Amino acid sequence: MVRRTGLLPAVFVGIVVVYLYAPIAVIVLFSVTTSPRLSMPIEGLTLDWYANAFSNPLMSTALQNSLALALVSAIVSGAFGATLSFGIVALKGGRMRAALLSASLLPAIVPLLVIGISLAVFFRALGLPQGLFNSAVGHIIVSLPFVVLTMNARLETFDFSTLEAARDLGATPYQAFRDITFPMIRPSIIGAALLAAALSLDEFVVTWFNIGNQQTVPVLVWGLMRRGVDPSINAIATLLLVLLVGLVVASNLVNRKKSSA
Amino acid sequence: MTNEPSTQSGQARLTLAAMIPASVFYAAFFAVPMVCLLVLSFWTTKSFVLIPGFSLANYVKVFTSPLYQALMLRTVGVALATTAIIVPTAFALAYCMRFVFERRGQLILQVVLLSLFSGYLVRIYAWRTILGKQGLLNSTLEWTGLINEPLEFLIYSNFAVVVTLSGLLLPLAVLPLYSAMLNVPRDHLEAARDLGAGRLHILRTVLVPMTLPGLRTAFAFSFLLAAGDFVTPSLVGGTQSMLIGNIVADQFRGIGSNWPLGAAMAFVVVAIMLAVYLSTTRLIRWVTRW
């Protein structure tokens, strides 16, 4: 086990990474090739598919809706996730803490399909027509477990004696929260909110059962996929990919900054 | 001494109060809808009109219909096959990251996790592009002259579904396994080695038992999420590789939809998946005990 970094592990990791990234590479590649028939050999390069994608009148609506949903999810999930994980970490009793944490992670292991249809049933029972609001609720439920999980990992290292120190120096509970707690966990909240935005932007299943006739980028892509091979899908997918990776990398950077400060 | 809550009472009350909105949200939009779904599963429909009541008709239908039985079996089979690919691969990957690449393991983890954020639909669609009859793999093989006829089994098959789902869910299984591996002290492996244990023996008596919580989570992620997926089979599976999720989805957003039946199916699927999950984890624990 010691220092025998043979070739085998490297090859193995390489194969796995290729397995995970080949699909992504294919999409990006075919978003700029002329052949509409997604096959080898490649004939030429073009940006037509991007132009094509944006000429679709549904595209701008879908993008607007997606961004709005992402923003709402980021703010609401960020706020809820932060307060929830802070409460969980602050709890003294170990068992209560573990139980609450598991409960808040539950939506992550329930199949999205089940979450999606249960929300659809719920909103129908309330008499609320399907639409963006319903989808936003779904996005928040889906992203909350991941927000809680990342926040929780960061908060484990939170030094609660700083709060006592603030109180001791004359701060009221509210002032201690405003001056100490919030500034200290702000980077984690922003990181978690960016993650929630990414999850929302990519959400399809729950959206599909709750959005009715409205569009989001994944719903639009789904429609195009069902219809058959359309290279503008690759273009939209690549755009989505850039957005998602940007958000996730930003989320990581924000979180990292906190630990070095 | 000191009765706990009264200690930093103000602070404690503030943090507890802060938890209320999120908890209410969870209750209202996660727990209550689940209950609604359960209640609905006992209702019936007559020419698309919901009839409230308490009827087991939907459950009877799910359990007696040969079509649904076949779909359930296939779903369990596909999910198990996917898990059988994912868990050992993720385990080996996590092992390499922890004990072979050590510090660079973190970087590999980031790379693996990042692939999750390349778009869920996009990745499934990409596999269709790769595996299609005139897709990347077939056309490349034909172009190089290795085959004359496109390989038919690559797409619209159980094979395609398993390959796609594995790629989709693998990163989710790596995360819990890697954190579990971090809890295995290198000393333990070296001590076992030192005592003359063989590789298989170390795997069974040290590595697997010590990473059991991680294995269980990895198993849950891959099995439950694979079994509940309906997008993958509808994009890369054929008519012969539809899964139960497709039927459930159709009951909610399809022609001739039947919500109560779909709700009953969803609960049956979840119950079966939980049963399979629990019995399999028991099996793993039992196997590693001797």
Next chain:
Amino acid sequence: MGVSKLFGDTRALEHIDFRVEDGEFVSLLGASGCGKSTLLRILAGFERPTTGTVQIYQQDVTQWPPEKRPTNLVFQRGALFPHMTVRENIGYSLKLRRWTPSRIDARIEEMLALVRLDGLGDRAPSQLSGGQAQRVALARALASEPRVLLLDEPLSALDLKLRQQMQLELRAIQKRLGATFVFVTHDQTEALVMSDRIAIMNNGRIVQYGTPRDIYRRPNSVFVSDFVGATNLLSGVVGSIDGERIVLQTASGAFAAPKGTEQLRKGERAVLSLRPEAVRLHPGTGRTAEGSSVSGNIAEIIFQGNCVRIGTQILPDATIWAELRDDEADGLTPGDPVTLSWAESAAAVMKEEPQ
């Protein structure tokens, strides 16, 4: 100032009742889990006593929250605010008290000078060494001129050299400011070096409260004599008590000691405590001029750098340790017959503790 406290039904603390005088440096000394930190947290206001009251300058503050109390606490690990600079940390309490910016700045400079950190005001806490961080914590706690400063083992995370230096500095700062310090520690040397008075705590009680000298010389229990410094313990039965003198009959002879505060009766089992540095050692066996003596053979010689510890076997199951200067021990070897002697006033007799 006066702090008095009574606890009825408590687990961590029991029937504690003690006063700290204005401008005093008092240490709460005890092993971990003895309740000393709980007591400090009660003084700071983080915990409430189940029964009893806390008074600071004749004012009952028992129900006051920490932010209202005229006390400030220096935390074990500093608890500096990581997102603020040193300056902002020190000025935090002043800002809460709405001091004017210029007054705050002046006070910060004063505090930085006091803890000898001039010029480090703009650093982040993460850029400070352990000793510097604790100085900032001290400055932060002192900035708003609390009437009582509470210190919760603030030096325990530092290495020995630094700790010794900080002990003297803390003491000097306290004398300069004339403030009241209540200092929690598990390190007996620390308590002896710094304090005006020490409260020794055990199992949630204060078992002895007195000046360092009193406590060292006149421990009132076996626990205290054993906890503070090293000691020799000889058990026996009280033989006679006359006036200020008490005689203990032990297996190795009868020894006299001044009568302590404890009420001992004739025939009661008791223990004689004798500090190793009070024991004199004479080669050979013979009577000595000093009060008490006993003879035996040297069993062990341990060289400790600044001194030599010599264990003399006086009975098959009893060894008395003596602490000598290195040159005093020249020429001694294990097995040598020796006579040990000590001044009667150096010994103390106390009740045997049931254990």
